[in-house]
Amino acid sequence: VSAAFEIPRDERGHPKPHDHPNFDGQKRVIRRVEDNGVHIVLAKDGVGRRISSAIFKNTKPTPHDYVSCDSENCIIERGFEPKSYVADNPKWCGAIILTAESMRLVEREGHPLSIGMWPLPENHCHGAIWGKINSSRAIELLRNCEWLWEAEGVRIVE
Amino acid sequence: MSFNTYTTQALDQRPNVNVQTAGSITMFSVHDWDSVVRNRLAQIGALPQGWDGYGSERIGEDVRWFALQILYSSMTKDQMAPSIVPIAGGGIQLEWHTFKGDIELEISRPNQTELYVAFEDDRPIIEMPLSTDFSELTKALREIA
Numbered sequence: 001v002s003a004a005f006e007i008p009r010d011e012r013g014h015p016k017p018h019d020h021p022n023f024d025g026q027k028r029v030i031r032r033v034e035d036n037g038v039h040i041v042l043a044k045d046g047v048g049r050r051i052s053s054a055i056f057k058n059t060k061p062t063p064h065d066y067v068s069c070d071s072e073n074c075i076i077e078r079g080f081e082p083k084s085y086v087a088d089n090p091k092w093c094g095a096i097i098l099t100a101e102s103m104r105l106v107e108r109e110g111h112p113l114s115i116g117m118w119p120l121p122e123n124h125c126h127g128a129i130w131g132k133i134n135s136s137r138a139i140e141l142l143r144n145c146e147w148l149w150e151a152e153g154v155r156i157v158e
Numbered sequence: 159m160s161f162n163t164y165t166t167q168a169l170d171q172r173p174n175v176n177v178q179t180a181g182s183i184t185m186f187s188v189h190d191w192d193s194v195v196r197n198r199l200a201q202i203g204a205l206p207q208g209w210d211g212y213g214s215e216r217i218g219e220d221v222r223w224f225a226l227q228i229l230y231s232s233m234t235k236d237q238m239a240p241s242i243v244p245i246a247g248g249g250i251q252l253e254w255h256t257f258k259g260d261i262e263l264e265i266s267r268p269n270q271t272e273l274y275v276a277f278e279d280d281r282p283i284i285e286m287p288l289s290t291d292f293s294e295l296t297k298a299l300r301e302i303a
Contacts, residue, residue, distance in 0.1 A: 034211070037201065037241075037242075037243060038243060041253050044257050044260075046256075053274075054245045054251045057245045057246065059246070059247035059248060059249030060266070065247050068246075134274070135285065136274060
């Protein structure tokens, strides 16, 4: 089904916001976690570490600006093992995963999300999440996540 | 401090110094968190184009400078330094997490921010845009940080 889906594109050839079958229902969205203070902040005890809600944010939510993700379904269809696939670069220290259905639970009237594919030459399973995600929505998303690849000593939420 | 007239003074200039005069004695004090915050903002400013692995733009000096100005106007010298993280699209987020609650300030660009405050008790979550008046942040910091 996902292979037959034609990604809508703009005049520059960039994907337009859309919902892709790779992100239907129980199919899962992967978000890679970067260390070095990019996605990880101090926890409440001032010692431990947790993921920042910024991991699901983009401060310029235009059709060309989105939050990057990976499609677990695409990775499996291509014959790869999801955890190994996303752990391909030392810049990443972990990856969180949630179903597309649970991601849509944070949609609000007037603030829809689109979850589609944005294939890149180096990552054909690269996806995009379009739409404004504020702190409360991002924290709700984190609560719906589990580890695909656990970042050592990091909590998803507190 | 007015946030309508912020300047783009370089972040690597001398730390912000409070000057107080008592009789003939002039006292200077630097915020405890000053160097931590400046170093962190400098690190974020050094992130290259595509720092998130997917082509995200660099975090501009105007955004970093605005963040610093907000902190100087909202925090006391002995409050805890925030965690500071970049956001895809060129923004910054300031975060304080303690057992009293959570504060997050998303700065998209100068004068365009969004405050999130969740107290540990059953008070409702505060989520509001802020542009020039950061008194709600100051109030939350007094309780949480």
